[in-house]
Amino acid sequence: MSLDIAIVGCGGHGRELFEIIRAINEATPTGPRWRVMGFVDDRPSEVNLKRVQRLDASYLGPIDWLREAWPSTHVVIGLGDPRIRRTVAQRVEAYGLPVPSLVHPAATLAPDLVSGEGLVAFAGARVTTNVAFGRHVHLNQNATVAHDCVLADHISVNPLAAVSGDCRVESGVLIGTTAAVLQGLHIGADATVGAGACVVRDVPAATVVKGVPAK
Ligand SMILES: CC(C)(COP(=O)(O)OP(=O)(O)OC[C@H]1O[C@@H](n2cnc3c(N)ncnc32)[C@H](O)[C@@H]1OP(=O)(O)O)[C@@H](O)C(=O)NCCC(=O)NCCS
Structure with missing residues (x-):
C-alpha cells in the first residue's frame, strides 16, 4: 500500500524532509510506503527547482495546488522558520488534507x-x-x-x-x-x-x- 504525500517548500528544510521520507520507506519495506507526489511552493528559486529535480522529484506548482489534492494527499510543511510554518499551516489546514x-x-x-x-x-x-x-x-x-x-x-x-x-x-x-x-x-x-x-x-x-x- 502506498500513501501520497506532498511537501510544502522546495528549500533546504523541505528537501531534507524528502530524505526523511525516503529513510522511513527504506526502514519499513513491508509497511505502507510514502509516495512523494512532489513539492509545492509559491516562489521557488531557480536553484531550488534544480535541486528538486536532482532528487528525481517534481515541482507540482504553488501551494494552492493542494486545494485540488483533497482528500487523499497527505501534506507536510517543509519550512524551517516556525512563524512562516505557522502561517502556511493555517492556510493548508483550510484544504482539509491529512497531516502525518x-x-x-x-x-x-x-x-x-x-x-x-x-x-x-x-x-x-x-x-x-x-x-x-x-x-x-x-x-x-x-x-x-x-x-x-x-x-x-x-x-x-x-x-x-x-x-x-x-x-x-x-x-x-x-x-x-x-x-x-x-x-x-x-x-x-x-x-x-x-x-x-x-x-x-x-x-x-x-x-x-x-x-x-x-x-
Ligand atoms: C540570534 C539570531 C536570531 C540573530 O539574528 P539577527 O538579528 O539577524 O542578527 P545579526 O546577524 O544582524 O547579528 C546581530 C549581532 O548579533 C551577533 N550574533 C548573531 N547571532 C548570534 C549568536 N547566535 N550568538 C551570539 N551573537 C550573535 C552578530 O555577530 C551581531 O553582532 P554585532 O552587532 O556585534 O556585529 C541568529 O543569528 C541566530 O542565531 N539564529 C539561529 C540560526 C540557526 O539555528 N540556524 C540553523 C538552521 S538549521
Missing part, C-alpha cells in the same frame, strides 16, 4: 510522547519521558527534549539544541543550533534563542536572546 508525523528511523522518541499532527523528527532527535508537543513541531538533527517538557505548536528545535527537563515552550519559538535551555524555564511565544546560546532564565515572548548566558 514523520519520524526518521534513527530518531528516538519515548513511547509516552503525546504529539499533535505534523511532528517531524530528524535523524538523531531524542525525546525522553512525559513530553507533550502541539502541532507542527520540528526537531532537527540530534536535537533533544528532556523529561516533562511541554512544547506548543509550530516550534523548531534546530540541530544539536537541547531543551532540558520541565521546560514550557510556547508557540512559534525557534531554538537555534546547539543552544541549551536549562531546566524548568519558560520561553514565551515567538521568541528566538540564538545559535549556541545558553538560556538560564525565562525568555519573554517575541524577544531574541543569544550568547552565554543568553540575554
Whole structure:
C-alpha cells in the first residue's frame, strides 16, 4: 500500500524532509510506503527547482495546488522558520488534507510522547519521558527534549539544541543550533534563542536572546 504525500517548500528544510521520507520507506519495506507526489511552493528559486529535480522529484506548482489534492494527499510543511510554518499551516489546514508525523528511523522518541499532527523528527532527535508537543513541531538533527517538557505548536528545535527537563515552550519559538535551555524555564511565544546560546532564565515572548548566558 502506498500513501501520497506532498511537501510544502522546495528549500533546504523541505528537501531534507524528502530524505526523511525516503529513510522511513527504506526502514519499513513491508509497511505502507510514502509516495512523494512532489513539492509545492509559491516562489521557488531557480536553484531550488534544480535541486528538486536532482532528487528525481517534481515541482507540482504553488501551494494552492493542494486545494485540488483533497482528500487523499497527505501534506507536510517543509519550512524551517516556525512563524512562516505557522502561517502556511493555517492556510493548508483550510484544504482539509491529512497531516502525518514523520519520524526518521534513527530518531528516538519515548513511547509516552503525546504529539499533535505534523511532528517531524530528524535523524538523531531524542525525546525522553512525559513530553507533550502541539502541532507542527520540528526537531532537527540530534536535537533533544528532556523529561516533562511541554512544547506548543509550530516550534523548531534546530540541530544539536537541547531543551532540558520541565521546560514550557510556547508557540512559534525557534531554538537555534546547539543552544541549551536549562531546566524548568519558560520561553514565551515567538521568541528566538540564538545559535549556541545558553538560556538560564525565562525568555519573554517575541524577544531574541543569544550568547552565554543568553540575554
Ligand atoms: C540570534 C539570531 C536570531 C540573530 O539574528 P539577527 O538579528 O539577524 O542578527 P545579526 O546577524 O544582524 O547579528 C546581530 C549581532 O548579533 C551577533 N550574533 C548573531 N547571532 C548570534 C549568536 N547566535 N550568538 C551570539 N551573537 C550573535 C552578530 O555577530 C551581531 O553582532 P554585532 O552587532 O556585534 O556585529 C541568529 O543569528 C541566530 O542565531 N539564529 C539561529 C540560526 C540557526 O539555528 N540556524 C540553523 C538552521 S538549521
